Amino acid sequence: MYDRPELRAAHDAFWGHIKSALGYGPETLTRPADLWEFWRAPDLVLGQTCGLPYRAKLWRDVQYVTTPDYQLPDCPAGYYNSVLLVRSDSPLQQVSDIKGKTFAYNEALSQSGWAGPISYLQHHNALPARGIATGAHLNSIAAVLDGDADFCGVDAQTYRLFQRYDASAPRLREIARTDPTPALPMICATAYDPSQTATALRRALNQLGTDHRDDLGIAGYVTLDTATYRNVNTPPSPDQTSDCN
DSSP, X not given: OOOOGGGHHHHHHHHHHHHHHHTOSOSSOOOOSOHHHHHTOTTOOXXXXXXXXXXXXXXXXXXXXXXEEOOOTTOOTTEEOXXXXXXXXXXXXXXXXXXXXXXXXXXXXXXXXXXXXXHHXXXXXXXXXXXXXXXXXXXXXXXXXXXXXXXXXXXXXXXHHHHHHOTTGGGEEEEEEXXXXXXXXXXXXXXXXXXHHHHHHHHHHHHSOHHHHHHHTOOEEEOOOXXXXXXXXXOOOXXXXXXXX
């Protein structure tokens, strides 16, 4: 889910080690345009999804494998959160200032782009007046930088990578971080053994070169469970949220 161009060599190297540890799988990584078809494929050896699609729709169709730990600030191992971002020159200074503003989010079935931020803003009585669906976290950032939205919510690992690689990062300012929720789970099709796959992931990570491991930012893997993901609050979708239509 974090396959930026700058990280593709690291991901390809990582997959080589995973395939070797598993003893099966495609020669190269699949980078699909249609994630839903990919996630539900009966021959999915390994994939990564978001917590909200997993708990809302996928958990019956796939097997949970493990959860990567990105060692994000103020998050337990295997958890992440969303960063609420405004332009660096924005007059918005605190969460209460967001109320009634325009919110850029990637899609309604995203934990870090929609559900996490909206749950947080509901708790703080600071719901936006309007939402703009952008299709991707980086598009949400672009909407803020271009002035089409007042703020956006992106997951903390996406923002960390954006700060590392994108020259426009200084034009953004962090205004808040949401409460942590379980990070993006690794999944596989029901035809495979998830415990074997989890073992292969850990072994491959230990074999990955230091530079590639630093690039990916994966400190290790944590075993959670389906109930942990399904117990996360899911707020109404945009068309059901009167303050954000």
